Amino acid sequence: MRVGNQRRNRQVATWRDAAICRDGAVGIPGLSRAERVCYTRSCTRTTMSDPVPAERRLLRSWKSIAAHLEVDVRTAQRWHKKTPLPLHRPSLERSHPVVYADELDRWIRESDVRGQTAPERARRGGRRALAAAVIVVAIALAGGAYILRPERAGEPHRAVIDGGVVSVLDARDRECWRRTVEGASGAPIVEDVDGDGRKEVLVDVAASASGATSGRLQCFDANGRERWTFVYGRARSWYGREFSATYGGRFARHIRTPRGHAVLAVAWHNLWFPAQVALIDSASGALAAEYWHPGGLRELAVMNLDGDEFDEVLLAGINNPGRGLGHGVLVALDVPFTSRELAYVVLPRPDACSVLGEIPFVNRLANEGANVVAGVRCGDATWLYTFNRALELVEMRPSDNVTALHRRLHQQGLLDHELGDEEEACLRHVAWFPTAPDGNSASLARLWAKCE
Numbered sequence: 160m161r162v163g164n165q166r167r168n169r170q171v172a173t174w175r176d177a178a179i180c181r182d183g184a185v186g187i188p189g190l191s192r193a194e195r196v197c198y199t200r201s202c203t204r205t206t207m208s209d210p211v212p213a214e215r216r217l218l219r220s221w222k223s224i225a226a227h228l229e230v231d232v233r234t235a236q237r238w239h240k241k242t243p244l245p246l247h248r249p250s251l252e253r254s255h256p257v258v259y260a261d262e263l264d265r266w267i268r269e270s271d272v273r274g275q276t277a278p279e280r281a282r283r284g285g286r287r288a289l290a291a292a293v294i295v296v297a298i299a300l301a302g303g304a305y306i307l308r309p310e311r312a313g314e315p316h317r318a319v320i321d322g323g324v325v326s327v328l329d330a331r332d333r334e335c336w337r338r339t340v341e342g343a344s345g346a347p348i349v350e351d352v353d354g355d356g357r358k359e360v361l362v363d364v365a366a367s368a369s370g371a372t373s374g375r376l377q378c379f380d381a382n383g384r385e386r387w388t389f390v391y392g393r394a395r396s397w398y399g400r401e402f403s404a405t406y407g408g409r410f411a412r413h414i415r416t417p418r419g420h421a422v423l424a425v426a427w428h429n430l431w432f433p434a435q436v437a438l439i440d441s442a443s444g445a446l447a448a449e450y451w452h453p454g455g456l457r458e459l460a461v462m463n464l465d466g467d468e469f470d471e472v473l474l475a476g477i478n479n480p481g482r483g484l485g486h487g488v489l490v491a492l493d494v495p496f497t498s499r500e501l502a503y504v505v506l507p508r509p510d511a512c513s514v515l516g517e518i519p520f521v522n523r524l525a526n527e528g529a530n531v532v533a534g535v536r537c538g539d540a541t542w543l544y545t546f547n548r549a550l551e552l553v554e555m556r557p558s559d560n561v562t563a564l565h566r567r568l569h570q571q572g573l574l575d576h577e578l579g580d581e582e583e584a585c586l587r588h589v590a591w592f593p594t595a596p597d598g599n600s601a602s603l604a605r606l607w608a609k610c611e
């Protein structure tokens with residue numbers, strides 16, 4: 160074990176050794192295969208020719224349509240039967256009528272349906288509407304099909320989740336499609352993750368509350384058709400324990416690899432420490448490679464660490480299998496993953512964390528120029544570790560309140576000493592390992608006996 164930046168040369172040697180050891184155990188076959196693969200990409204692209212108001216109100220149900228028309232739902236539907244409303248059904252679910260408020264206003268003006276209570280007047284209105292429709296169709300045939308559907312949404316730009324319904328919007332906030340995805344959570348990713356020129360939508364689906372089903376990542380194409388589903392995690396035994404196959408997604412990210420496009424996903428076991436980092440083939444949803452970590456990973460950065468053409472993955476979190484508070488870590492992975500980490504850096508656990516009983520997660524990861532700053536936080540104080548791109552420690556700076564926190568804990572009798580130079584020097588030591596050690600091992604605790 161190499162400790163401390165005064166032995167940096169040996170640390171570098173460790174990394175070099177680790178890098179040489181990339182013996183290519185890549186592509187571990189996973190349980191999670193794509194359930195449905197690739198639909199043909201026959202989706203229509205729509206050219207917008209008409210200027211469209213930047214803000215249009217979309218009514219998404221009979222109830223809201225009726226409210227807009229200031230009638231009850233039955234009346235609105237009766238009107239629709241006689242003189243069809245300008246409905247759109249971008250959704251696959253035909254039970255959701257969608258109509259723009261301004262189109263509805265125009266419809267009500269032109270159809271003259273309001274106030275027509277007598278059947279005769281309704282029929283007259285129907286005839287008038289029919290005549291208007293004939294004219295519209297004639298204009299459309301003359302001028303191009305877009306006139307019929309000038310409000311059609313463009314390419315997916317962003318997606319929102321509301322009550323289990325994923326709604327995908329274009330750059331002007333017009334709805335491209337919506338569908339119910341039970342358990343959908345977080346912020347969907349709208350990005351061309353497979354390089355086909357159109358944007359896919361990645362939706363994280365939470366594990367069931369009972370833990371009976373694992374979380375998953377679902378990929379939909381630009382038209383809302385399901386491309387694939389990747390189920391996080393799998394049952395496995397580790398550190399002498401059995402872990403169920405129930406995992407929840409933490410991050411997903413599109414990443415380019417030397418072998419093509421992929422989706423990187425990080426998932427945690429729903430109860431215990433294992434974390435899975437999965438490299439998913441973004442065309443098929445198949446597991447291309449995976450990395451397992453003995454503890455949660457809170458931060459993810461995709462950045463170029465070695466100066467080659469492709470980015471590496473930098474993860475930050477905690478190494479704490481078994482009993483104990485563990486240690487904060489930085490983990491660098493080559494993409495595609497190799498059998499070992501590119502670098503595995505363990506940070507000391509400040510004694511304030513130990514006595515406060517707080518897990519010393521690395522829960523900040525930020526670029527600072529060419530450097531990377533990782534922060535360990537306990538009791539409102541932060542220890543900021545600055546690394547260069549080779550993940551060598553450049554400096555450690557405690558936040559301004561560290562001294563006060565330490566003093567308070569000392570006065571409360573939780574710590575038996577004042578903060579001194581020796582302790583500060585100890586906190587500046589970071590340890591490198593060729594692969595993840597047990598973050599609660601006695602040998603690790605011995606490395607930082609003077610500050611933990």
Ligand SMILES: [Zn+2]
Nearest residue numbers: 510577578582
């Ligand atoms: Zn101390």
